[in-house]
Amino acid sequence: MAEFEKEVAVLVQRVVRDISNAFKKNPNIDEIGIIPCPEPRYNRSPIVLIETKLGLESWCVKFLLPSLHRKLLLYRQRKNYLDREALVDVTVTLLLLNPDFTTAWNIRKELLQCGLLNPEKDLYLGKLALTRFPKSPETWIHRRWVILQFLQQCCAQKGCRKEQCEGYLCHTEAMGSSQNLCTHQAKLLHQEMSVCSEAAGRYPSNYNAWSHRIWVLQHIAKDNVEVFLEEFSSMRRWVSMHVSDHSGFHYRQFLLQALLTELCKAPHMSTAGTTLYQQGTTTTSPSARLTETRAAFGLDPSGTERQLGGGTIAQLFDLEMEFCSELIHSYPGHEALWCHRRQVVFLWHKWRRDHPHFPCNTNEGNGLHLSISKDNGQAFSSVEGSINGLPCGDAMEVDGPPDPCNAKQLKGGPLMSGSLALTAEHSFVSILLDDCGHSEQRRFALAYRKWLGNISRQ
Template sequence: MSDEIGLILCPEARYNRSPIVLVENKLGVESWCVKFLLPYVHNKLLLYRQRKQWLDREALVDITCTLLLLNSDFTTAWNVRKELLQCGALNPERDLYLGKLALTKFPKSPETWIHRRWVLQQVLRECSPPSLDRKEQADSDLRDSAEKTRLSERLHRVLHDEMKVCADAAGRYPSNYNAWSHRIWVLQNMAQGNLKVLHDELSSMREWVSMHVSDHSGFHYRQFLLKALVRELSQSLHHHHAPWPSPGTSSPCSPSPDPQPAHHQANREATAAAPCPSPATPEDQSSVPAMPQLFHQEMELCTDLIQSFPGHETLWCHRRHVFYLWHHWRRDHNHHDGQGCGSESPQLNHTDAGLSSHPHTASPRGVGLDRVESRNGQAQEGQNAMEVDGVGIPDPCDTKRLKRGPPDPCPPALPSEHGFVASVLDGCLSPEQGCFALAYRKWLDSVIGQ
């Protein structure tokens, strides 16, 4: 099967042969024939819509296929294919394949993405189990397991293909907003609440954004993944003990789940009956990093990209968004801890002692550093008290600490961000990089520091 279509520049026919060329699954059309072929199929379809010429279903499939491969934004052709799908003359997977082929030539075609979402809604409807009464439900118990497995595998296959189509279209056209918006829609409707799918998407996107540091749409998609993971992890935090408490808290309590947006609620109601592809098991959920570690990894990625590719505003905007999301999650988490656990957690603002120090000397650990140093000081006093004649008695806790390995990385904090900005300004050779760093520091003081 062909996986790409394109035009071969050929102003006129030099040889008496077919203008269609197929080389290793690559379909090429000589440009001289377009001026004859496109008006022909266009008039054929219009005569059919005006009921002046009768065409059977197979002819309609062929005409619309040819027309859309030459002009993918012809809405009438997509509407005819919708009718063919509804009457059963066309398979949804076959129609999705045509859209995939058209997007290789027109990767930003809005009509193609709109039609693709309509077809996916039909697939979700077909995969939704029918509503049965109790007697019918009892009779279908034996068939449910195999049917659910088949439907789940189908949805998983469609979801995997959609991710590949979106990634291919995003690579063909920079800042392809239509492709990234479609990718978000697919996850919202076909993988709602699936932690494994969301985390796999976030991991797979790491290499892509590292190679497209100016593609704002790609980073916006990554921000959507972070928001979705934060929402799902916040809702399930009371079921799984967080291995890494947020800074400034003594013992984590489960935060209140974030309210669902209206459009998310509508999408969930529309696809509640559809089986979720590759549901996340407890092992899959445990493989997703804890919230602070998730934000630490994202900030580390921002740091590496900003230092490796100076002068790109998209990277600074992404860092601002990530830190803002982390700041609000920690504030809500600490507020819930103060209400549920009966202890007040200190809020990070511009009056804190950790922020009054110089950025180079401020600790990246933020508010929780004093408590860590206090505990370390108590342990040091206990160790000194056990020394006799200058010989220290081995502490069994030391062995346990050695077995734990290196400490967990620190989550983002306002002092560490000021230190990062200062380091960028010290070694800045690009005027654009300096302007972005100063703007980021001003945003930290005016928005986060208040």
């Protein structure tokens, strides 16, 4: 028995050393994995490194985990001594195999606070752990802790007064406004967005990843309208490729609400020409969709400053309803799309209730006539009443109600200028049902029409 334990100790020590050497050999490892192998077939290390992929043969995991757990617990109880290098190597190996072992993360927190560990290395380790365990809650919690430490250091290095640090985000006099962030914060934001996207792609409806993404925006990009706009535009592609992921659409609803909040704070504010992404990274020129969304906000891709107003908000809802309608037609039978449509309708009416006197059909000088349909120039009518206790506002004066037979007019859904046209929403559903042969699509459309009928009677 003693001989077996000695062999296991030698094996564990060897694997820990080989993993450490693998990172020294290739510091750009971007993915880890377990190689199915019930028992050792060759007298060689179970560590396999091919380019930027690190693999571990499965047969040794049952020996590694108990031994490393016991070693760290004895260290915490001060019954076993490990120097700084040994602690780093042991925690790296253990967290790659089990990132939800809180004790290991706490040890690394202590090393970080003592200045014995680089925060960037810890974020890198978490990123690797998430390639195998994309939902790991302890990993996401530790990332947020490291980011808070980084933001505190930014405030300290810039000599910010305590009242200038709000939510650990530094607003110095040199910045001029919250629209400008330092390069290090910009790089951190770009990195975290990339990590969240990768984790969300590896596990469907990854609530932990999307919650972390929201947290990062709230703490790093607070009050930065253009950063939220960049996210809102770039997320179109992701949700278009994951039309069943409710978490992705929930994140989009958060962005929509955040943009409404910021635009309502200063309806005639001007935005800074330099974006956070441009400061921190080198990106390609904006896509056609991003250009369209920027135009809706009165922003110019070249960085020209323009004024933002109520028409911006109306156009924002116009674009989102059009986008939602395109997805519903292209990908029938996905409940997440219909749930997202309901939420957009609710947000619009909530905003109209809270801002009854806010102008929402003004021409902001960007060439967009917000009350005119893009298809045929026919403005949509609206219905007086309330939705969930929220007033719809006054009905718009139009030439006539939307023609139920005009499928081209209604395919994109109603434009959101003025008050939401509930009749147009009913017509949109009716035309969709007339040409619908998909059973699930039909069921969701009927449920949506019932929802519209219920709120119109309240």
